[in-house]
Amino acid sequence: MALKYQETLNRVYAQLDRLGDLPVFSATVNHIRQISSSSDTDAMSLAIAVMKDPNLTTKLLRLANSSEFNRGGTKVTAVSRAVVLIGFERIRNLCMTLKLIESFGEKEPGTQVEDLLVAAVLNAATARDMAISAGVLDIEETYICGLLFGLGEIVVAFTLPELYREMLQQRKQGLYSWTCIQQQALGGQFVTLGRDLIQTWGFAKSVVNTLRTEELVGQSSAQEQLNHKIVSGCYELFEQIYHRSEQVTGEEYNQQLSALSEACRLPEERVETLLGESVRLLCEHIEEYGLSHKSLIPPVKASGNEQLDEVTRKLAFYLHSRQDQQKQKKVYEVEKHHEEQKRALDFAQQQLAYLDKMSALINEKAAAPRVLATCVEAIEASSSLERVVFCLAGQKGDQLKAKLLEGVQLEPLLSYFDLERSHPQSRLFFHILDRGVTLLVADARDVGWQQRLPLEFLQQVRPSGLIIAPLMVAGKAIGLLYADKTEDSGLIEDSDFRVFNQFLLQSRLALELSKSSGADKPLNT
Known part of the structure; x- marks a missing residue:
């Protein structure tokens, strides 16, 4: 057997070398x-x-x-x-x-490598949770031990797929135990192969010692023995739940559950709960790991153990339901993506049309009211900004009053933007006017902005995000251009800010040319 095992090990290493540095x-x-x-x-x-x-x-x-x-x-x-x-x-x-x-994503059909990878991740996560209750000193090391406990089987399935398929066929026939099949086919057990591999790859001695066959566990330290009980116990329970390990007497599941319960100092019901929680948690994030929902769903069939069948049935029902929800979510996301693309195209077309209008206004040196009205219309029509207002500054610069408005729910804006410089709540807006700076608040619901923006403004206007910029002509601010989204809408997007700035600049240019030609009319007419 030792010679056969060495031959297996050599074949595995040769295949790993052939496949490259994994x-x-x-x-x-x-x-x-x-x-x-x-x-x-x-x-x-x-x-x-x-x-x-x-x-x-x-x-x-x-x-x-x-x-x-x-x-x-x-x-x-x-x-x-x-x-x-x-x-x-x-x-x-x-x-x-x-x-x-x-590294070990399935490349050979029929080897069920993805199922083994799912088992490894489940085993790692569950073992870590169990280790917390069991008093293990290094729970993250327990995670690694759980992850690598099935490494030998993963590597054989990956590097020797034909041999592994033959072993699965023998297991399906039920004439020999899975341990016996491993011994006959490989000259040793998967866990031994995995231990030898990780030892070669330079893992810590405590991790290597955890991956031992049952007869060698006594040679390890107390913590290593506890880790072994946890990771092997979780592994065997998942083997039962996923029906990879057949029930012979019908009591195997209960025996494994009892042993793990004792090792972790947890009630059996709590152990089963943690097993289920690990499956549900992985289900939520399985795609981020690069695995499929299908490999996570246990087969539902009679095992001869009612308690095991009930656990399997509940998990399968939950996972099928979640899989259906995920499919519906993907359909919704695809539809939403198509809608967003159509919306973006519509905005782009509107933007081009209004740029043509602004160009015409620039060429004819149009009066300020027409320029500003077109600017306000353009921003509202060409972006997801829902409300746009031009506030005219008073001749002495001590007032700001809404003059041109486009969008929805405009009454609060019309009511609020009648500002006096002397009012403390107006300080922010006159500061922007005086300094000639642009203010972008992508998320007005952020705690920091809630503390910095005027309280009356937030309570009355209720924006979810906003942009404010002074409109300068010949170095003088003639007013403020304001745009926002209502409180139930999303954040200010980069595309919104670009559209706002583009038409702001176009308006400045148009007003400069209009003023220099003498065609400008007073804004308050």
């Missing part, structure tokens, strides 16, 4: 592991190591913005922020998980 344990991941374990490392150092792999960076940021890791809801756009938010150890483990999936 990125799962490439220099990037090894570097990330080394950096994250150093006491001198800061968030930026780890972020730089992650960003050397663009694919890993993209997937990591998607997960960092998921509800599992980003409870605050603020969008995470920088890897350094993700490191701070999630933590060094969890970033390292997420990198390992994503690379495992990327």
Whole structure:
């Protein structure tokens, strides 16, 4: 058997060499592991190591913005922020998980590699949760042990697909136990193969010692033995739930459940709850991991154990329901995307039409009222900004009054924009007028802006986002151009700001030419 096992190991290594340096344990991941374990490392150092792999960076940021890791809801756009938010150890483990999936994605049909990868992620997440209750000193190491516990089987399925398919066929026939089939086909067990691989790849001794066959577990430390009980117990329970391990006496599930319950010092009901929670949580984010919902759904069939069948049935029902919801969500997102594209095209066409109008007004040196009216109309028609107002400054610069308005729900704007410089609540608007600066507030509901914007303005006008800019002619501010979205609408988009600025500049040019030609008329006529 030892000779046969060595032959298997040699074949695996030969295939790994032929397939190239698999990125799962490439220099990037090894570097990330080394950096994250150093006491001198800061968030930026780890972020730089992650960003050397663009694919890993993209997937990591998607997960960092998921509800599992980003409870605050603020969008995470920088890897350094993700490191701070999630933590060094969890970033390292997420990198390992994503690379495992990327490296061993199914390339051979019929080997069920994706099912094995789903099992690895489930095992890792559940083992970590169990380790918290069991008093394990390093729960993130438990996660890694859980992730790699099935590595031997994953590698055989990936590198020796024909042999693995034959083994699955023998298992299906039910003449021999799965352990016996492994011994006959490989000369050893999957767990032994996985342990030898990770030892070669430089993993910590405590991780290597956790991946032992049952007869060798006694040679490990107490913490390593506890880790082994947790990761192997979770693994075996998921093997039962997904019907990869057949019930012989009908009591295997209960025995495994009882053993894991004792190891983790948790009631059996709580253990089953954690198993289900891990499946549900992975279901929420499975696409970010690069896996499919189909591989997560356990088959529903009679096992001979009513308790096991009930657990499987509930999970399958939940996952099928979530899969249907995800399909509906995708259909909605596609329809929404098409609508947004059509809307953007409509805006672009309106923008071109109004640019032609503005060009005509510039050429004929049109009077200010026509220019300003066209500008206000153009911004409202060519963007998702819902309300646009031109406020005329008084001759002494001590008043601002709404003169031209376009859009919806204009009454609050007409009522509010009758401002006196002497009023404290008007200070912001006259400051913009005097300084000649533009103010962009993409989200007026942000706490910071809620504290800085005038209270009366927020209560009366109720914008969700806004833009304010002075309209300057010959170095003098003649008024303010204001645009916003109502409180139930979205944020100010980049395209909105571009349209606003474009017509603001066109209006300035038109008014400058009109004034220089002497064709200008008083604005308050």
